[in-house]
Amino acid sequence: xxxxxxxxxxxxxxxxxxxxxxxxxxxxxxxxxxxxxxxxxxxxxxxxxxxxxxxxxxxxxxxxxxxxxxxxxxxxxxxxxxxxxxxxxxxxxxxxxxxxxxxxxxxxxxxxxxxxxxxxxxxxxxxxxxxxxxxxxxxxxxxxxxxxxxxxxxxxxxxxxxxxxxxxxxxxxxxxxxxxxxxxxxxxxxxxxxxxxxxxxxxxxxxxxxx
Amino acid sequence: xxxxxxxxxxxxxxxxxxxxxxxxxxxxxxxxxxxxxxxxxxxxxxxxxxxxxxxxxxxxxxxxxxxxxxxxxxxxxxxxxxxxxxxxxxxxxxxxxxxxxxxxxxxxxxxxxxxxxxxxxxxxxxxxxxxxxxxxxxxxxxxxxxxxxxxxxxxxxxxxxxxxxxxxxxx
Numbered sequence: 001x002x003x004x005x006x007x008x009x010x011x012x013x014x015x016x017x018x019x020x021x022x023x024x025x026x027x028x029x030x031x032x033x034x035x036x037x038x039x040x041x042x043x044x045x046x047x048x049x050x051x052x053x054x055x056x057x058x059x060x061x062x063x064x065x066x067x068x069x070x071x072x073x074x075x076x077x078x079x080x081x082x083x084x085x086x087x088x089x090x091x092x093x094x095x096x097x098x099x100x101x102x103x104x105x106x107x108x109x110x111x112x113x114x115x116x117x118x119x120x121x122x123x124x125x126x127x128x129x130x131x132x133x134x135x136x137x138x139x140x141x142x143x144x145x146x147x148x149x150x151x152x153x154x155x156x157x158x159x160x161x162x163x164x165x166x167x168x169x170x171x172x173x174x175x176x177x178x179x180x181x182x183x184x185x186x187x188x189x190x191x192x193x194x195x196x197x198x199x200x201x202x203x204x205x206x207x208x209x210x211x
Numbered sequence: 212x213x214x215x216x217x218x219x220x221x222x223x224x225x226x227x228x229x230x231x232x233x234x235x236x237x238x239x240x241x242x243x244x245x246x247x248x249x250x251x252x253x254x255x256x257x258x259x260x261x262x263x264x265x266x267x268x269x270x271x272x273x274x275x276x277x278x279x280x281x282x283x284x285x286x287x288x289x290x291x292x293x294x295x296x297x298x299x300x301x302x303x304x305x306x307x308x309x310x311x312x313x314x315x316x317x318x319x320x321x322x323x324x325x326x327x328x329x330x331x332x333x334x335x336x337x338x339x340x341x342x343x344x345x346x347x348x349x350x351x352x353x354x355x356x357x358x359x360x361x362x363x364x365x366x367x368x369x370x371x372x373x374x375x376x377x378x379x380x381x382x
Binding site for chain 2: 009010011015040041062064065066067068069070071073074076077102103104106107109110113114115117118120121182186189190193196197199200202206207208209210211
């Protein structure tokens with residue numbers, strides 16, 4: 001079984017999407033999983049030929065203004081054309097992992113549905129979508145084991161998703177909250193912004209600047 | 212100010228003005244000239260140059276334009292229940308309109324507002340859009356309205372883009 005793991009974050013390596021795919025990859029056992037990064041509007045083109053030979057494609061990306069980031073959308077439009085002009089020799093199932101910087105995972109549901117519509121237009125099967133809240137903290141807790149603490153819910157979701165991929169089946173949409181209270185997430189996130197601003201020589205008041 | 216973001220190729224700002232600005236309100240039109248760069252998620256517009264995108268192209272003032280807008284009109288091809296690549300890109304570049312801190316809106320966590328205006332949002336989608344995609348597109352616009360703390364005016368669908376410019380209505 002061949003699986004394409006596509007990181008659709010514009011940040012590439014330095015992204016929550018990359019880490020989520022890593023956790024998933026750990027659960028994919030002996031399956032042949034190949035990693036790709038589509039972080040620019042046309043960066044996927046070189047990979048299309050390889051990716052359509054896979055039995056499963058997993059897209060992971062951050063939510064941008066409630067939907068798919070523009071550069072990834074551009075890749076998907078080109079990929080749809082490529083698939084339509086190719087005769088597929090196998091069924092392709094698509095899985096998607098969307099993370100957002102807000103706390104509530106349900107805000108990812110539109111982006112998951114967007115990928116579902118892309119699948120229908122492209123003639124591939126939308127198998128399952130996972131929406132993950134609290135995406136802003138994922139890289140910060142990269143070293144924490146996936147089955148523990150704030151990452152526990154994410155680790156469990158990736159295990160279920162991996163099982164469905166390996167069994168070549170679909171599943172219900174999963175919306176995963178971070179394993180910590182919303183107020184704690186808010187405090188840590190806002191503290192991080194202040195720290196970054198201070199590093200740039202700004203004060204908290206400067207964050208409110210209007211142009 | 213009325214802000215229009217559109218992906219109509221070969222349509223001049225004058226044509227847009229004739230169709231959407233019969234009342235003579237101040238108008239800003241954001242069109243696709245093929246030079247827009249993507250948002251790279253650097254968050255400089257929040258923590259380095261608050262309110263200002265650091266990408267060097269002519270679309271780096273979207274936060275400011277949104278901050279001065281009373282009305283936002285979006286004209287976009289509908290792709291998989293979302294906007295076209297160009298309109299998506301412009302909206303991604305609107306991140307400096309928001310503030311990094313969180314607030315609650317409609318029982319959901321969103322980013323605080325940097326500006327005090329409340330933008331009335333009107334969306335014209337065009338293209339081959341099935342029922343399921345229409346449903347998702349409406350949900351997307353509703354989410355955008357909450358995200359920007361705007362006011363929903365309408366979402367309309369047209370088969371051909373020409374119908375939008377010829378539609379017989381005030382805006």
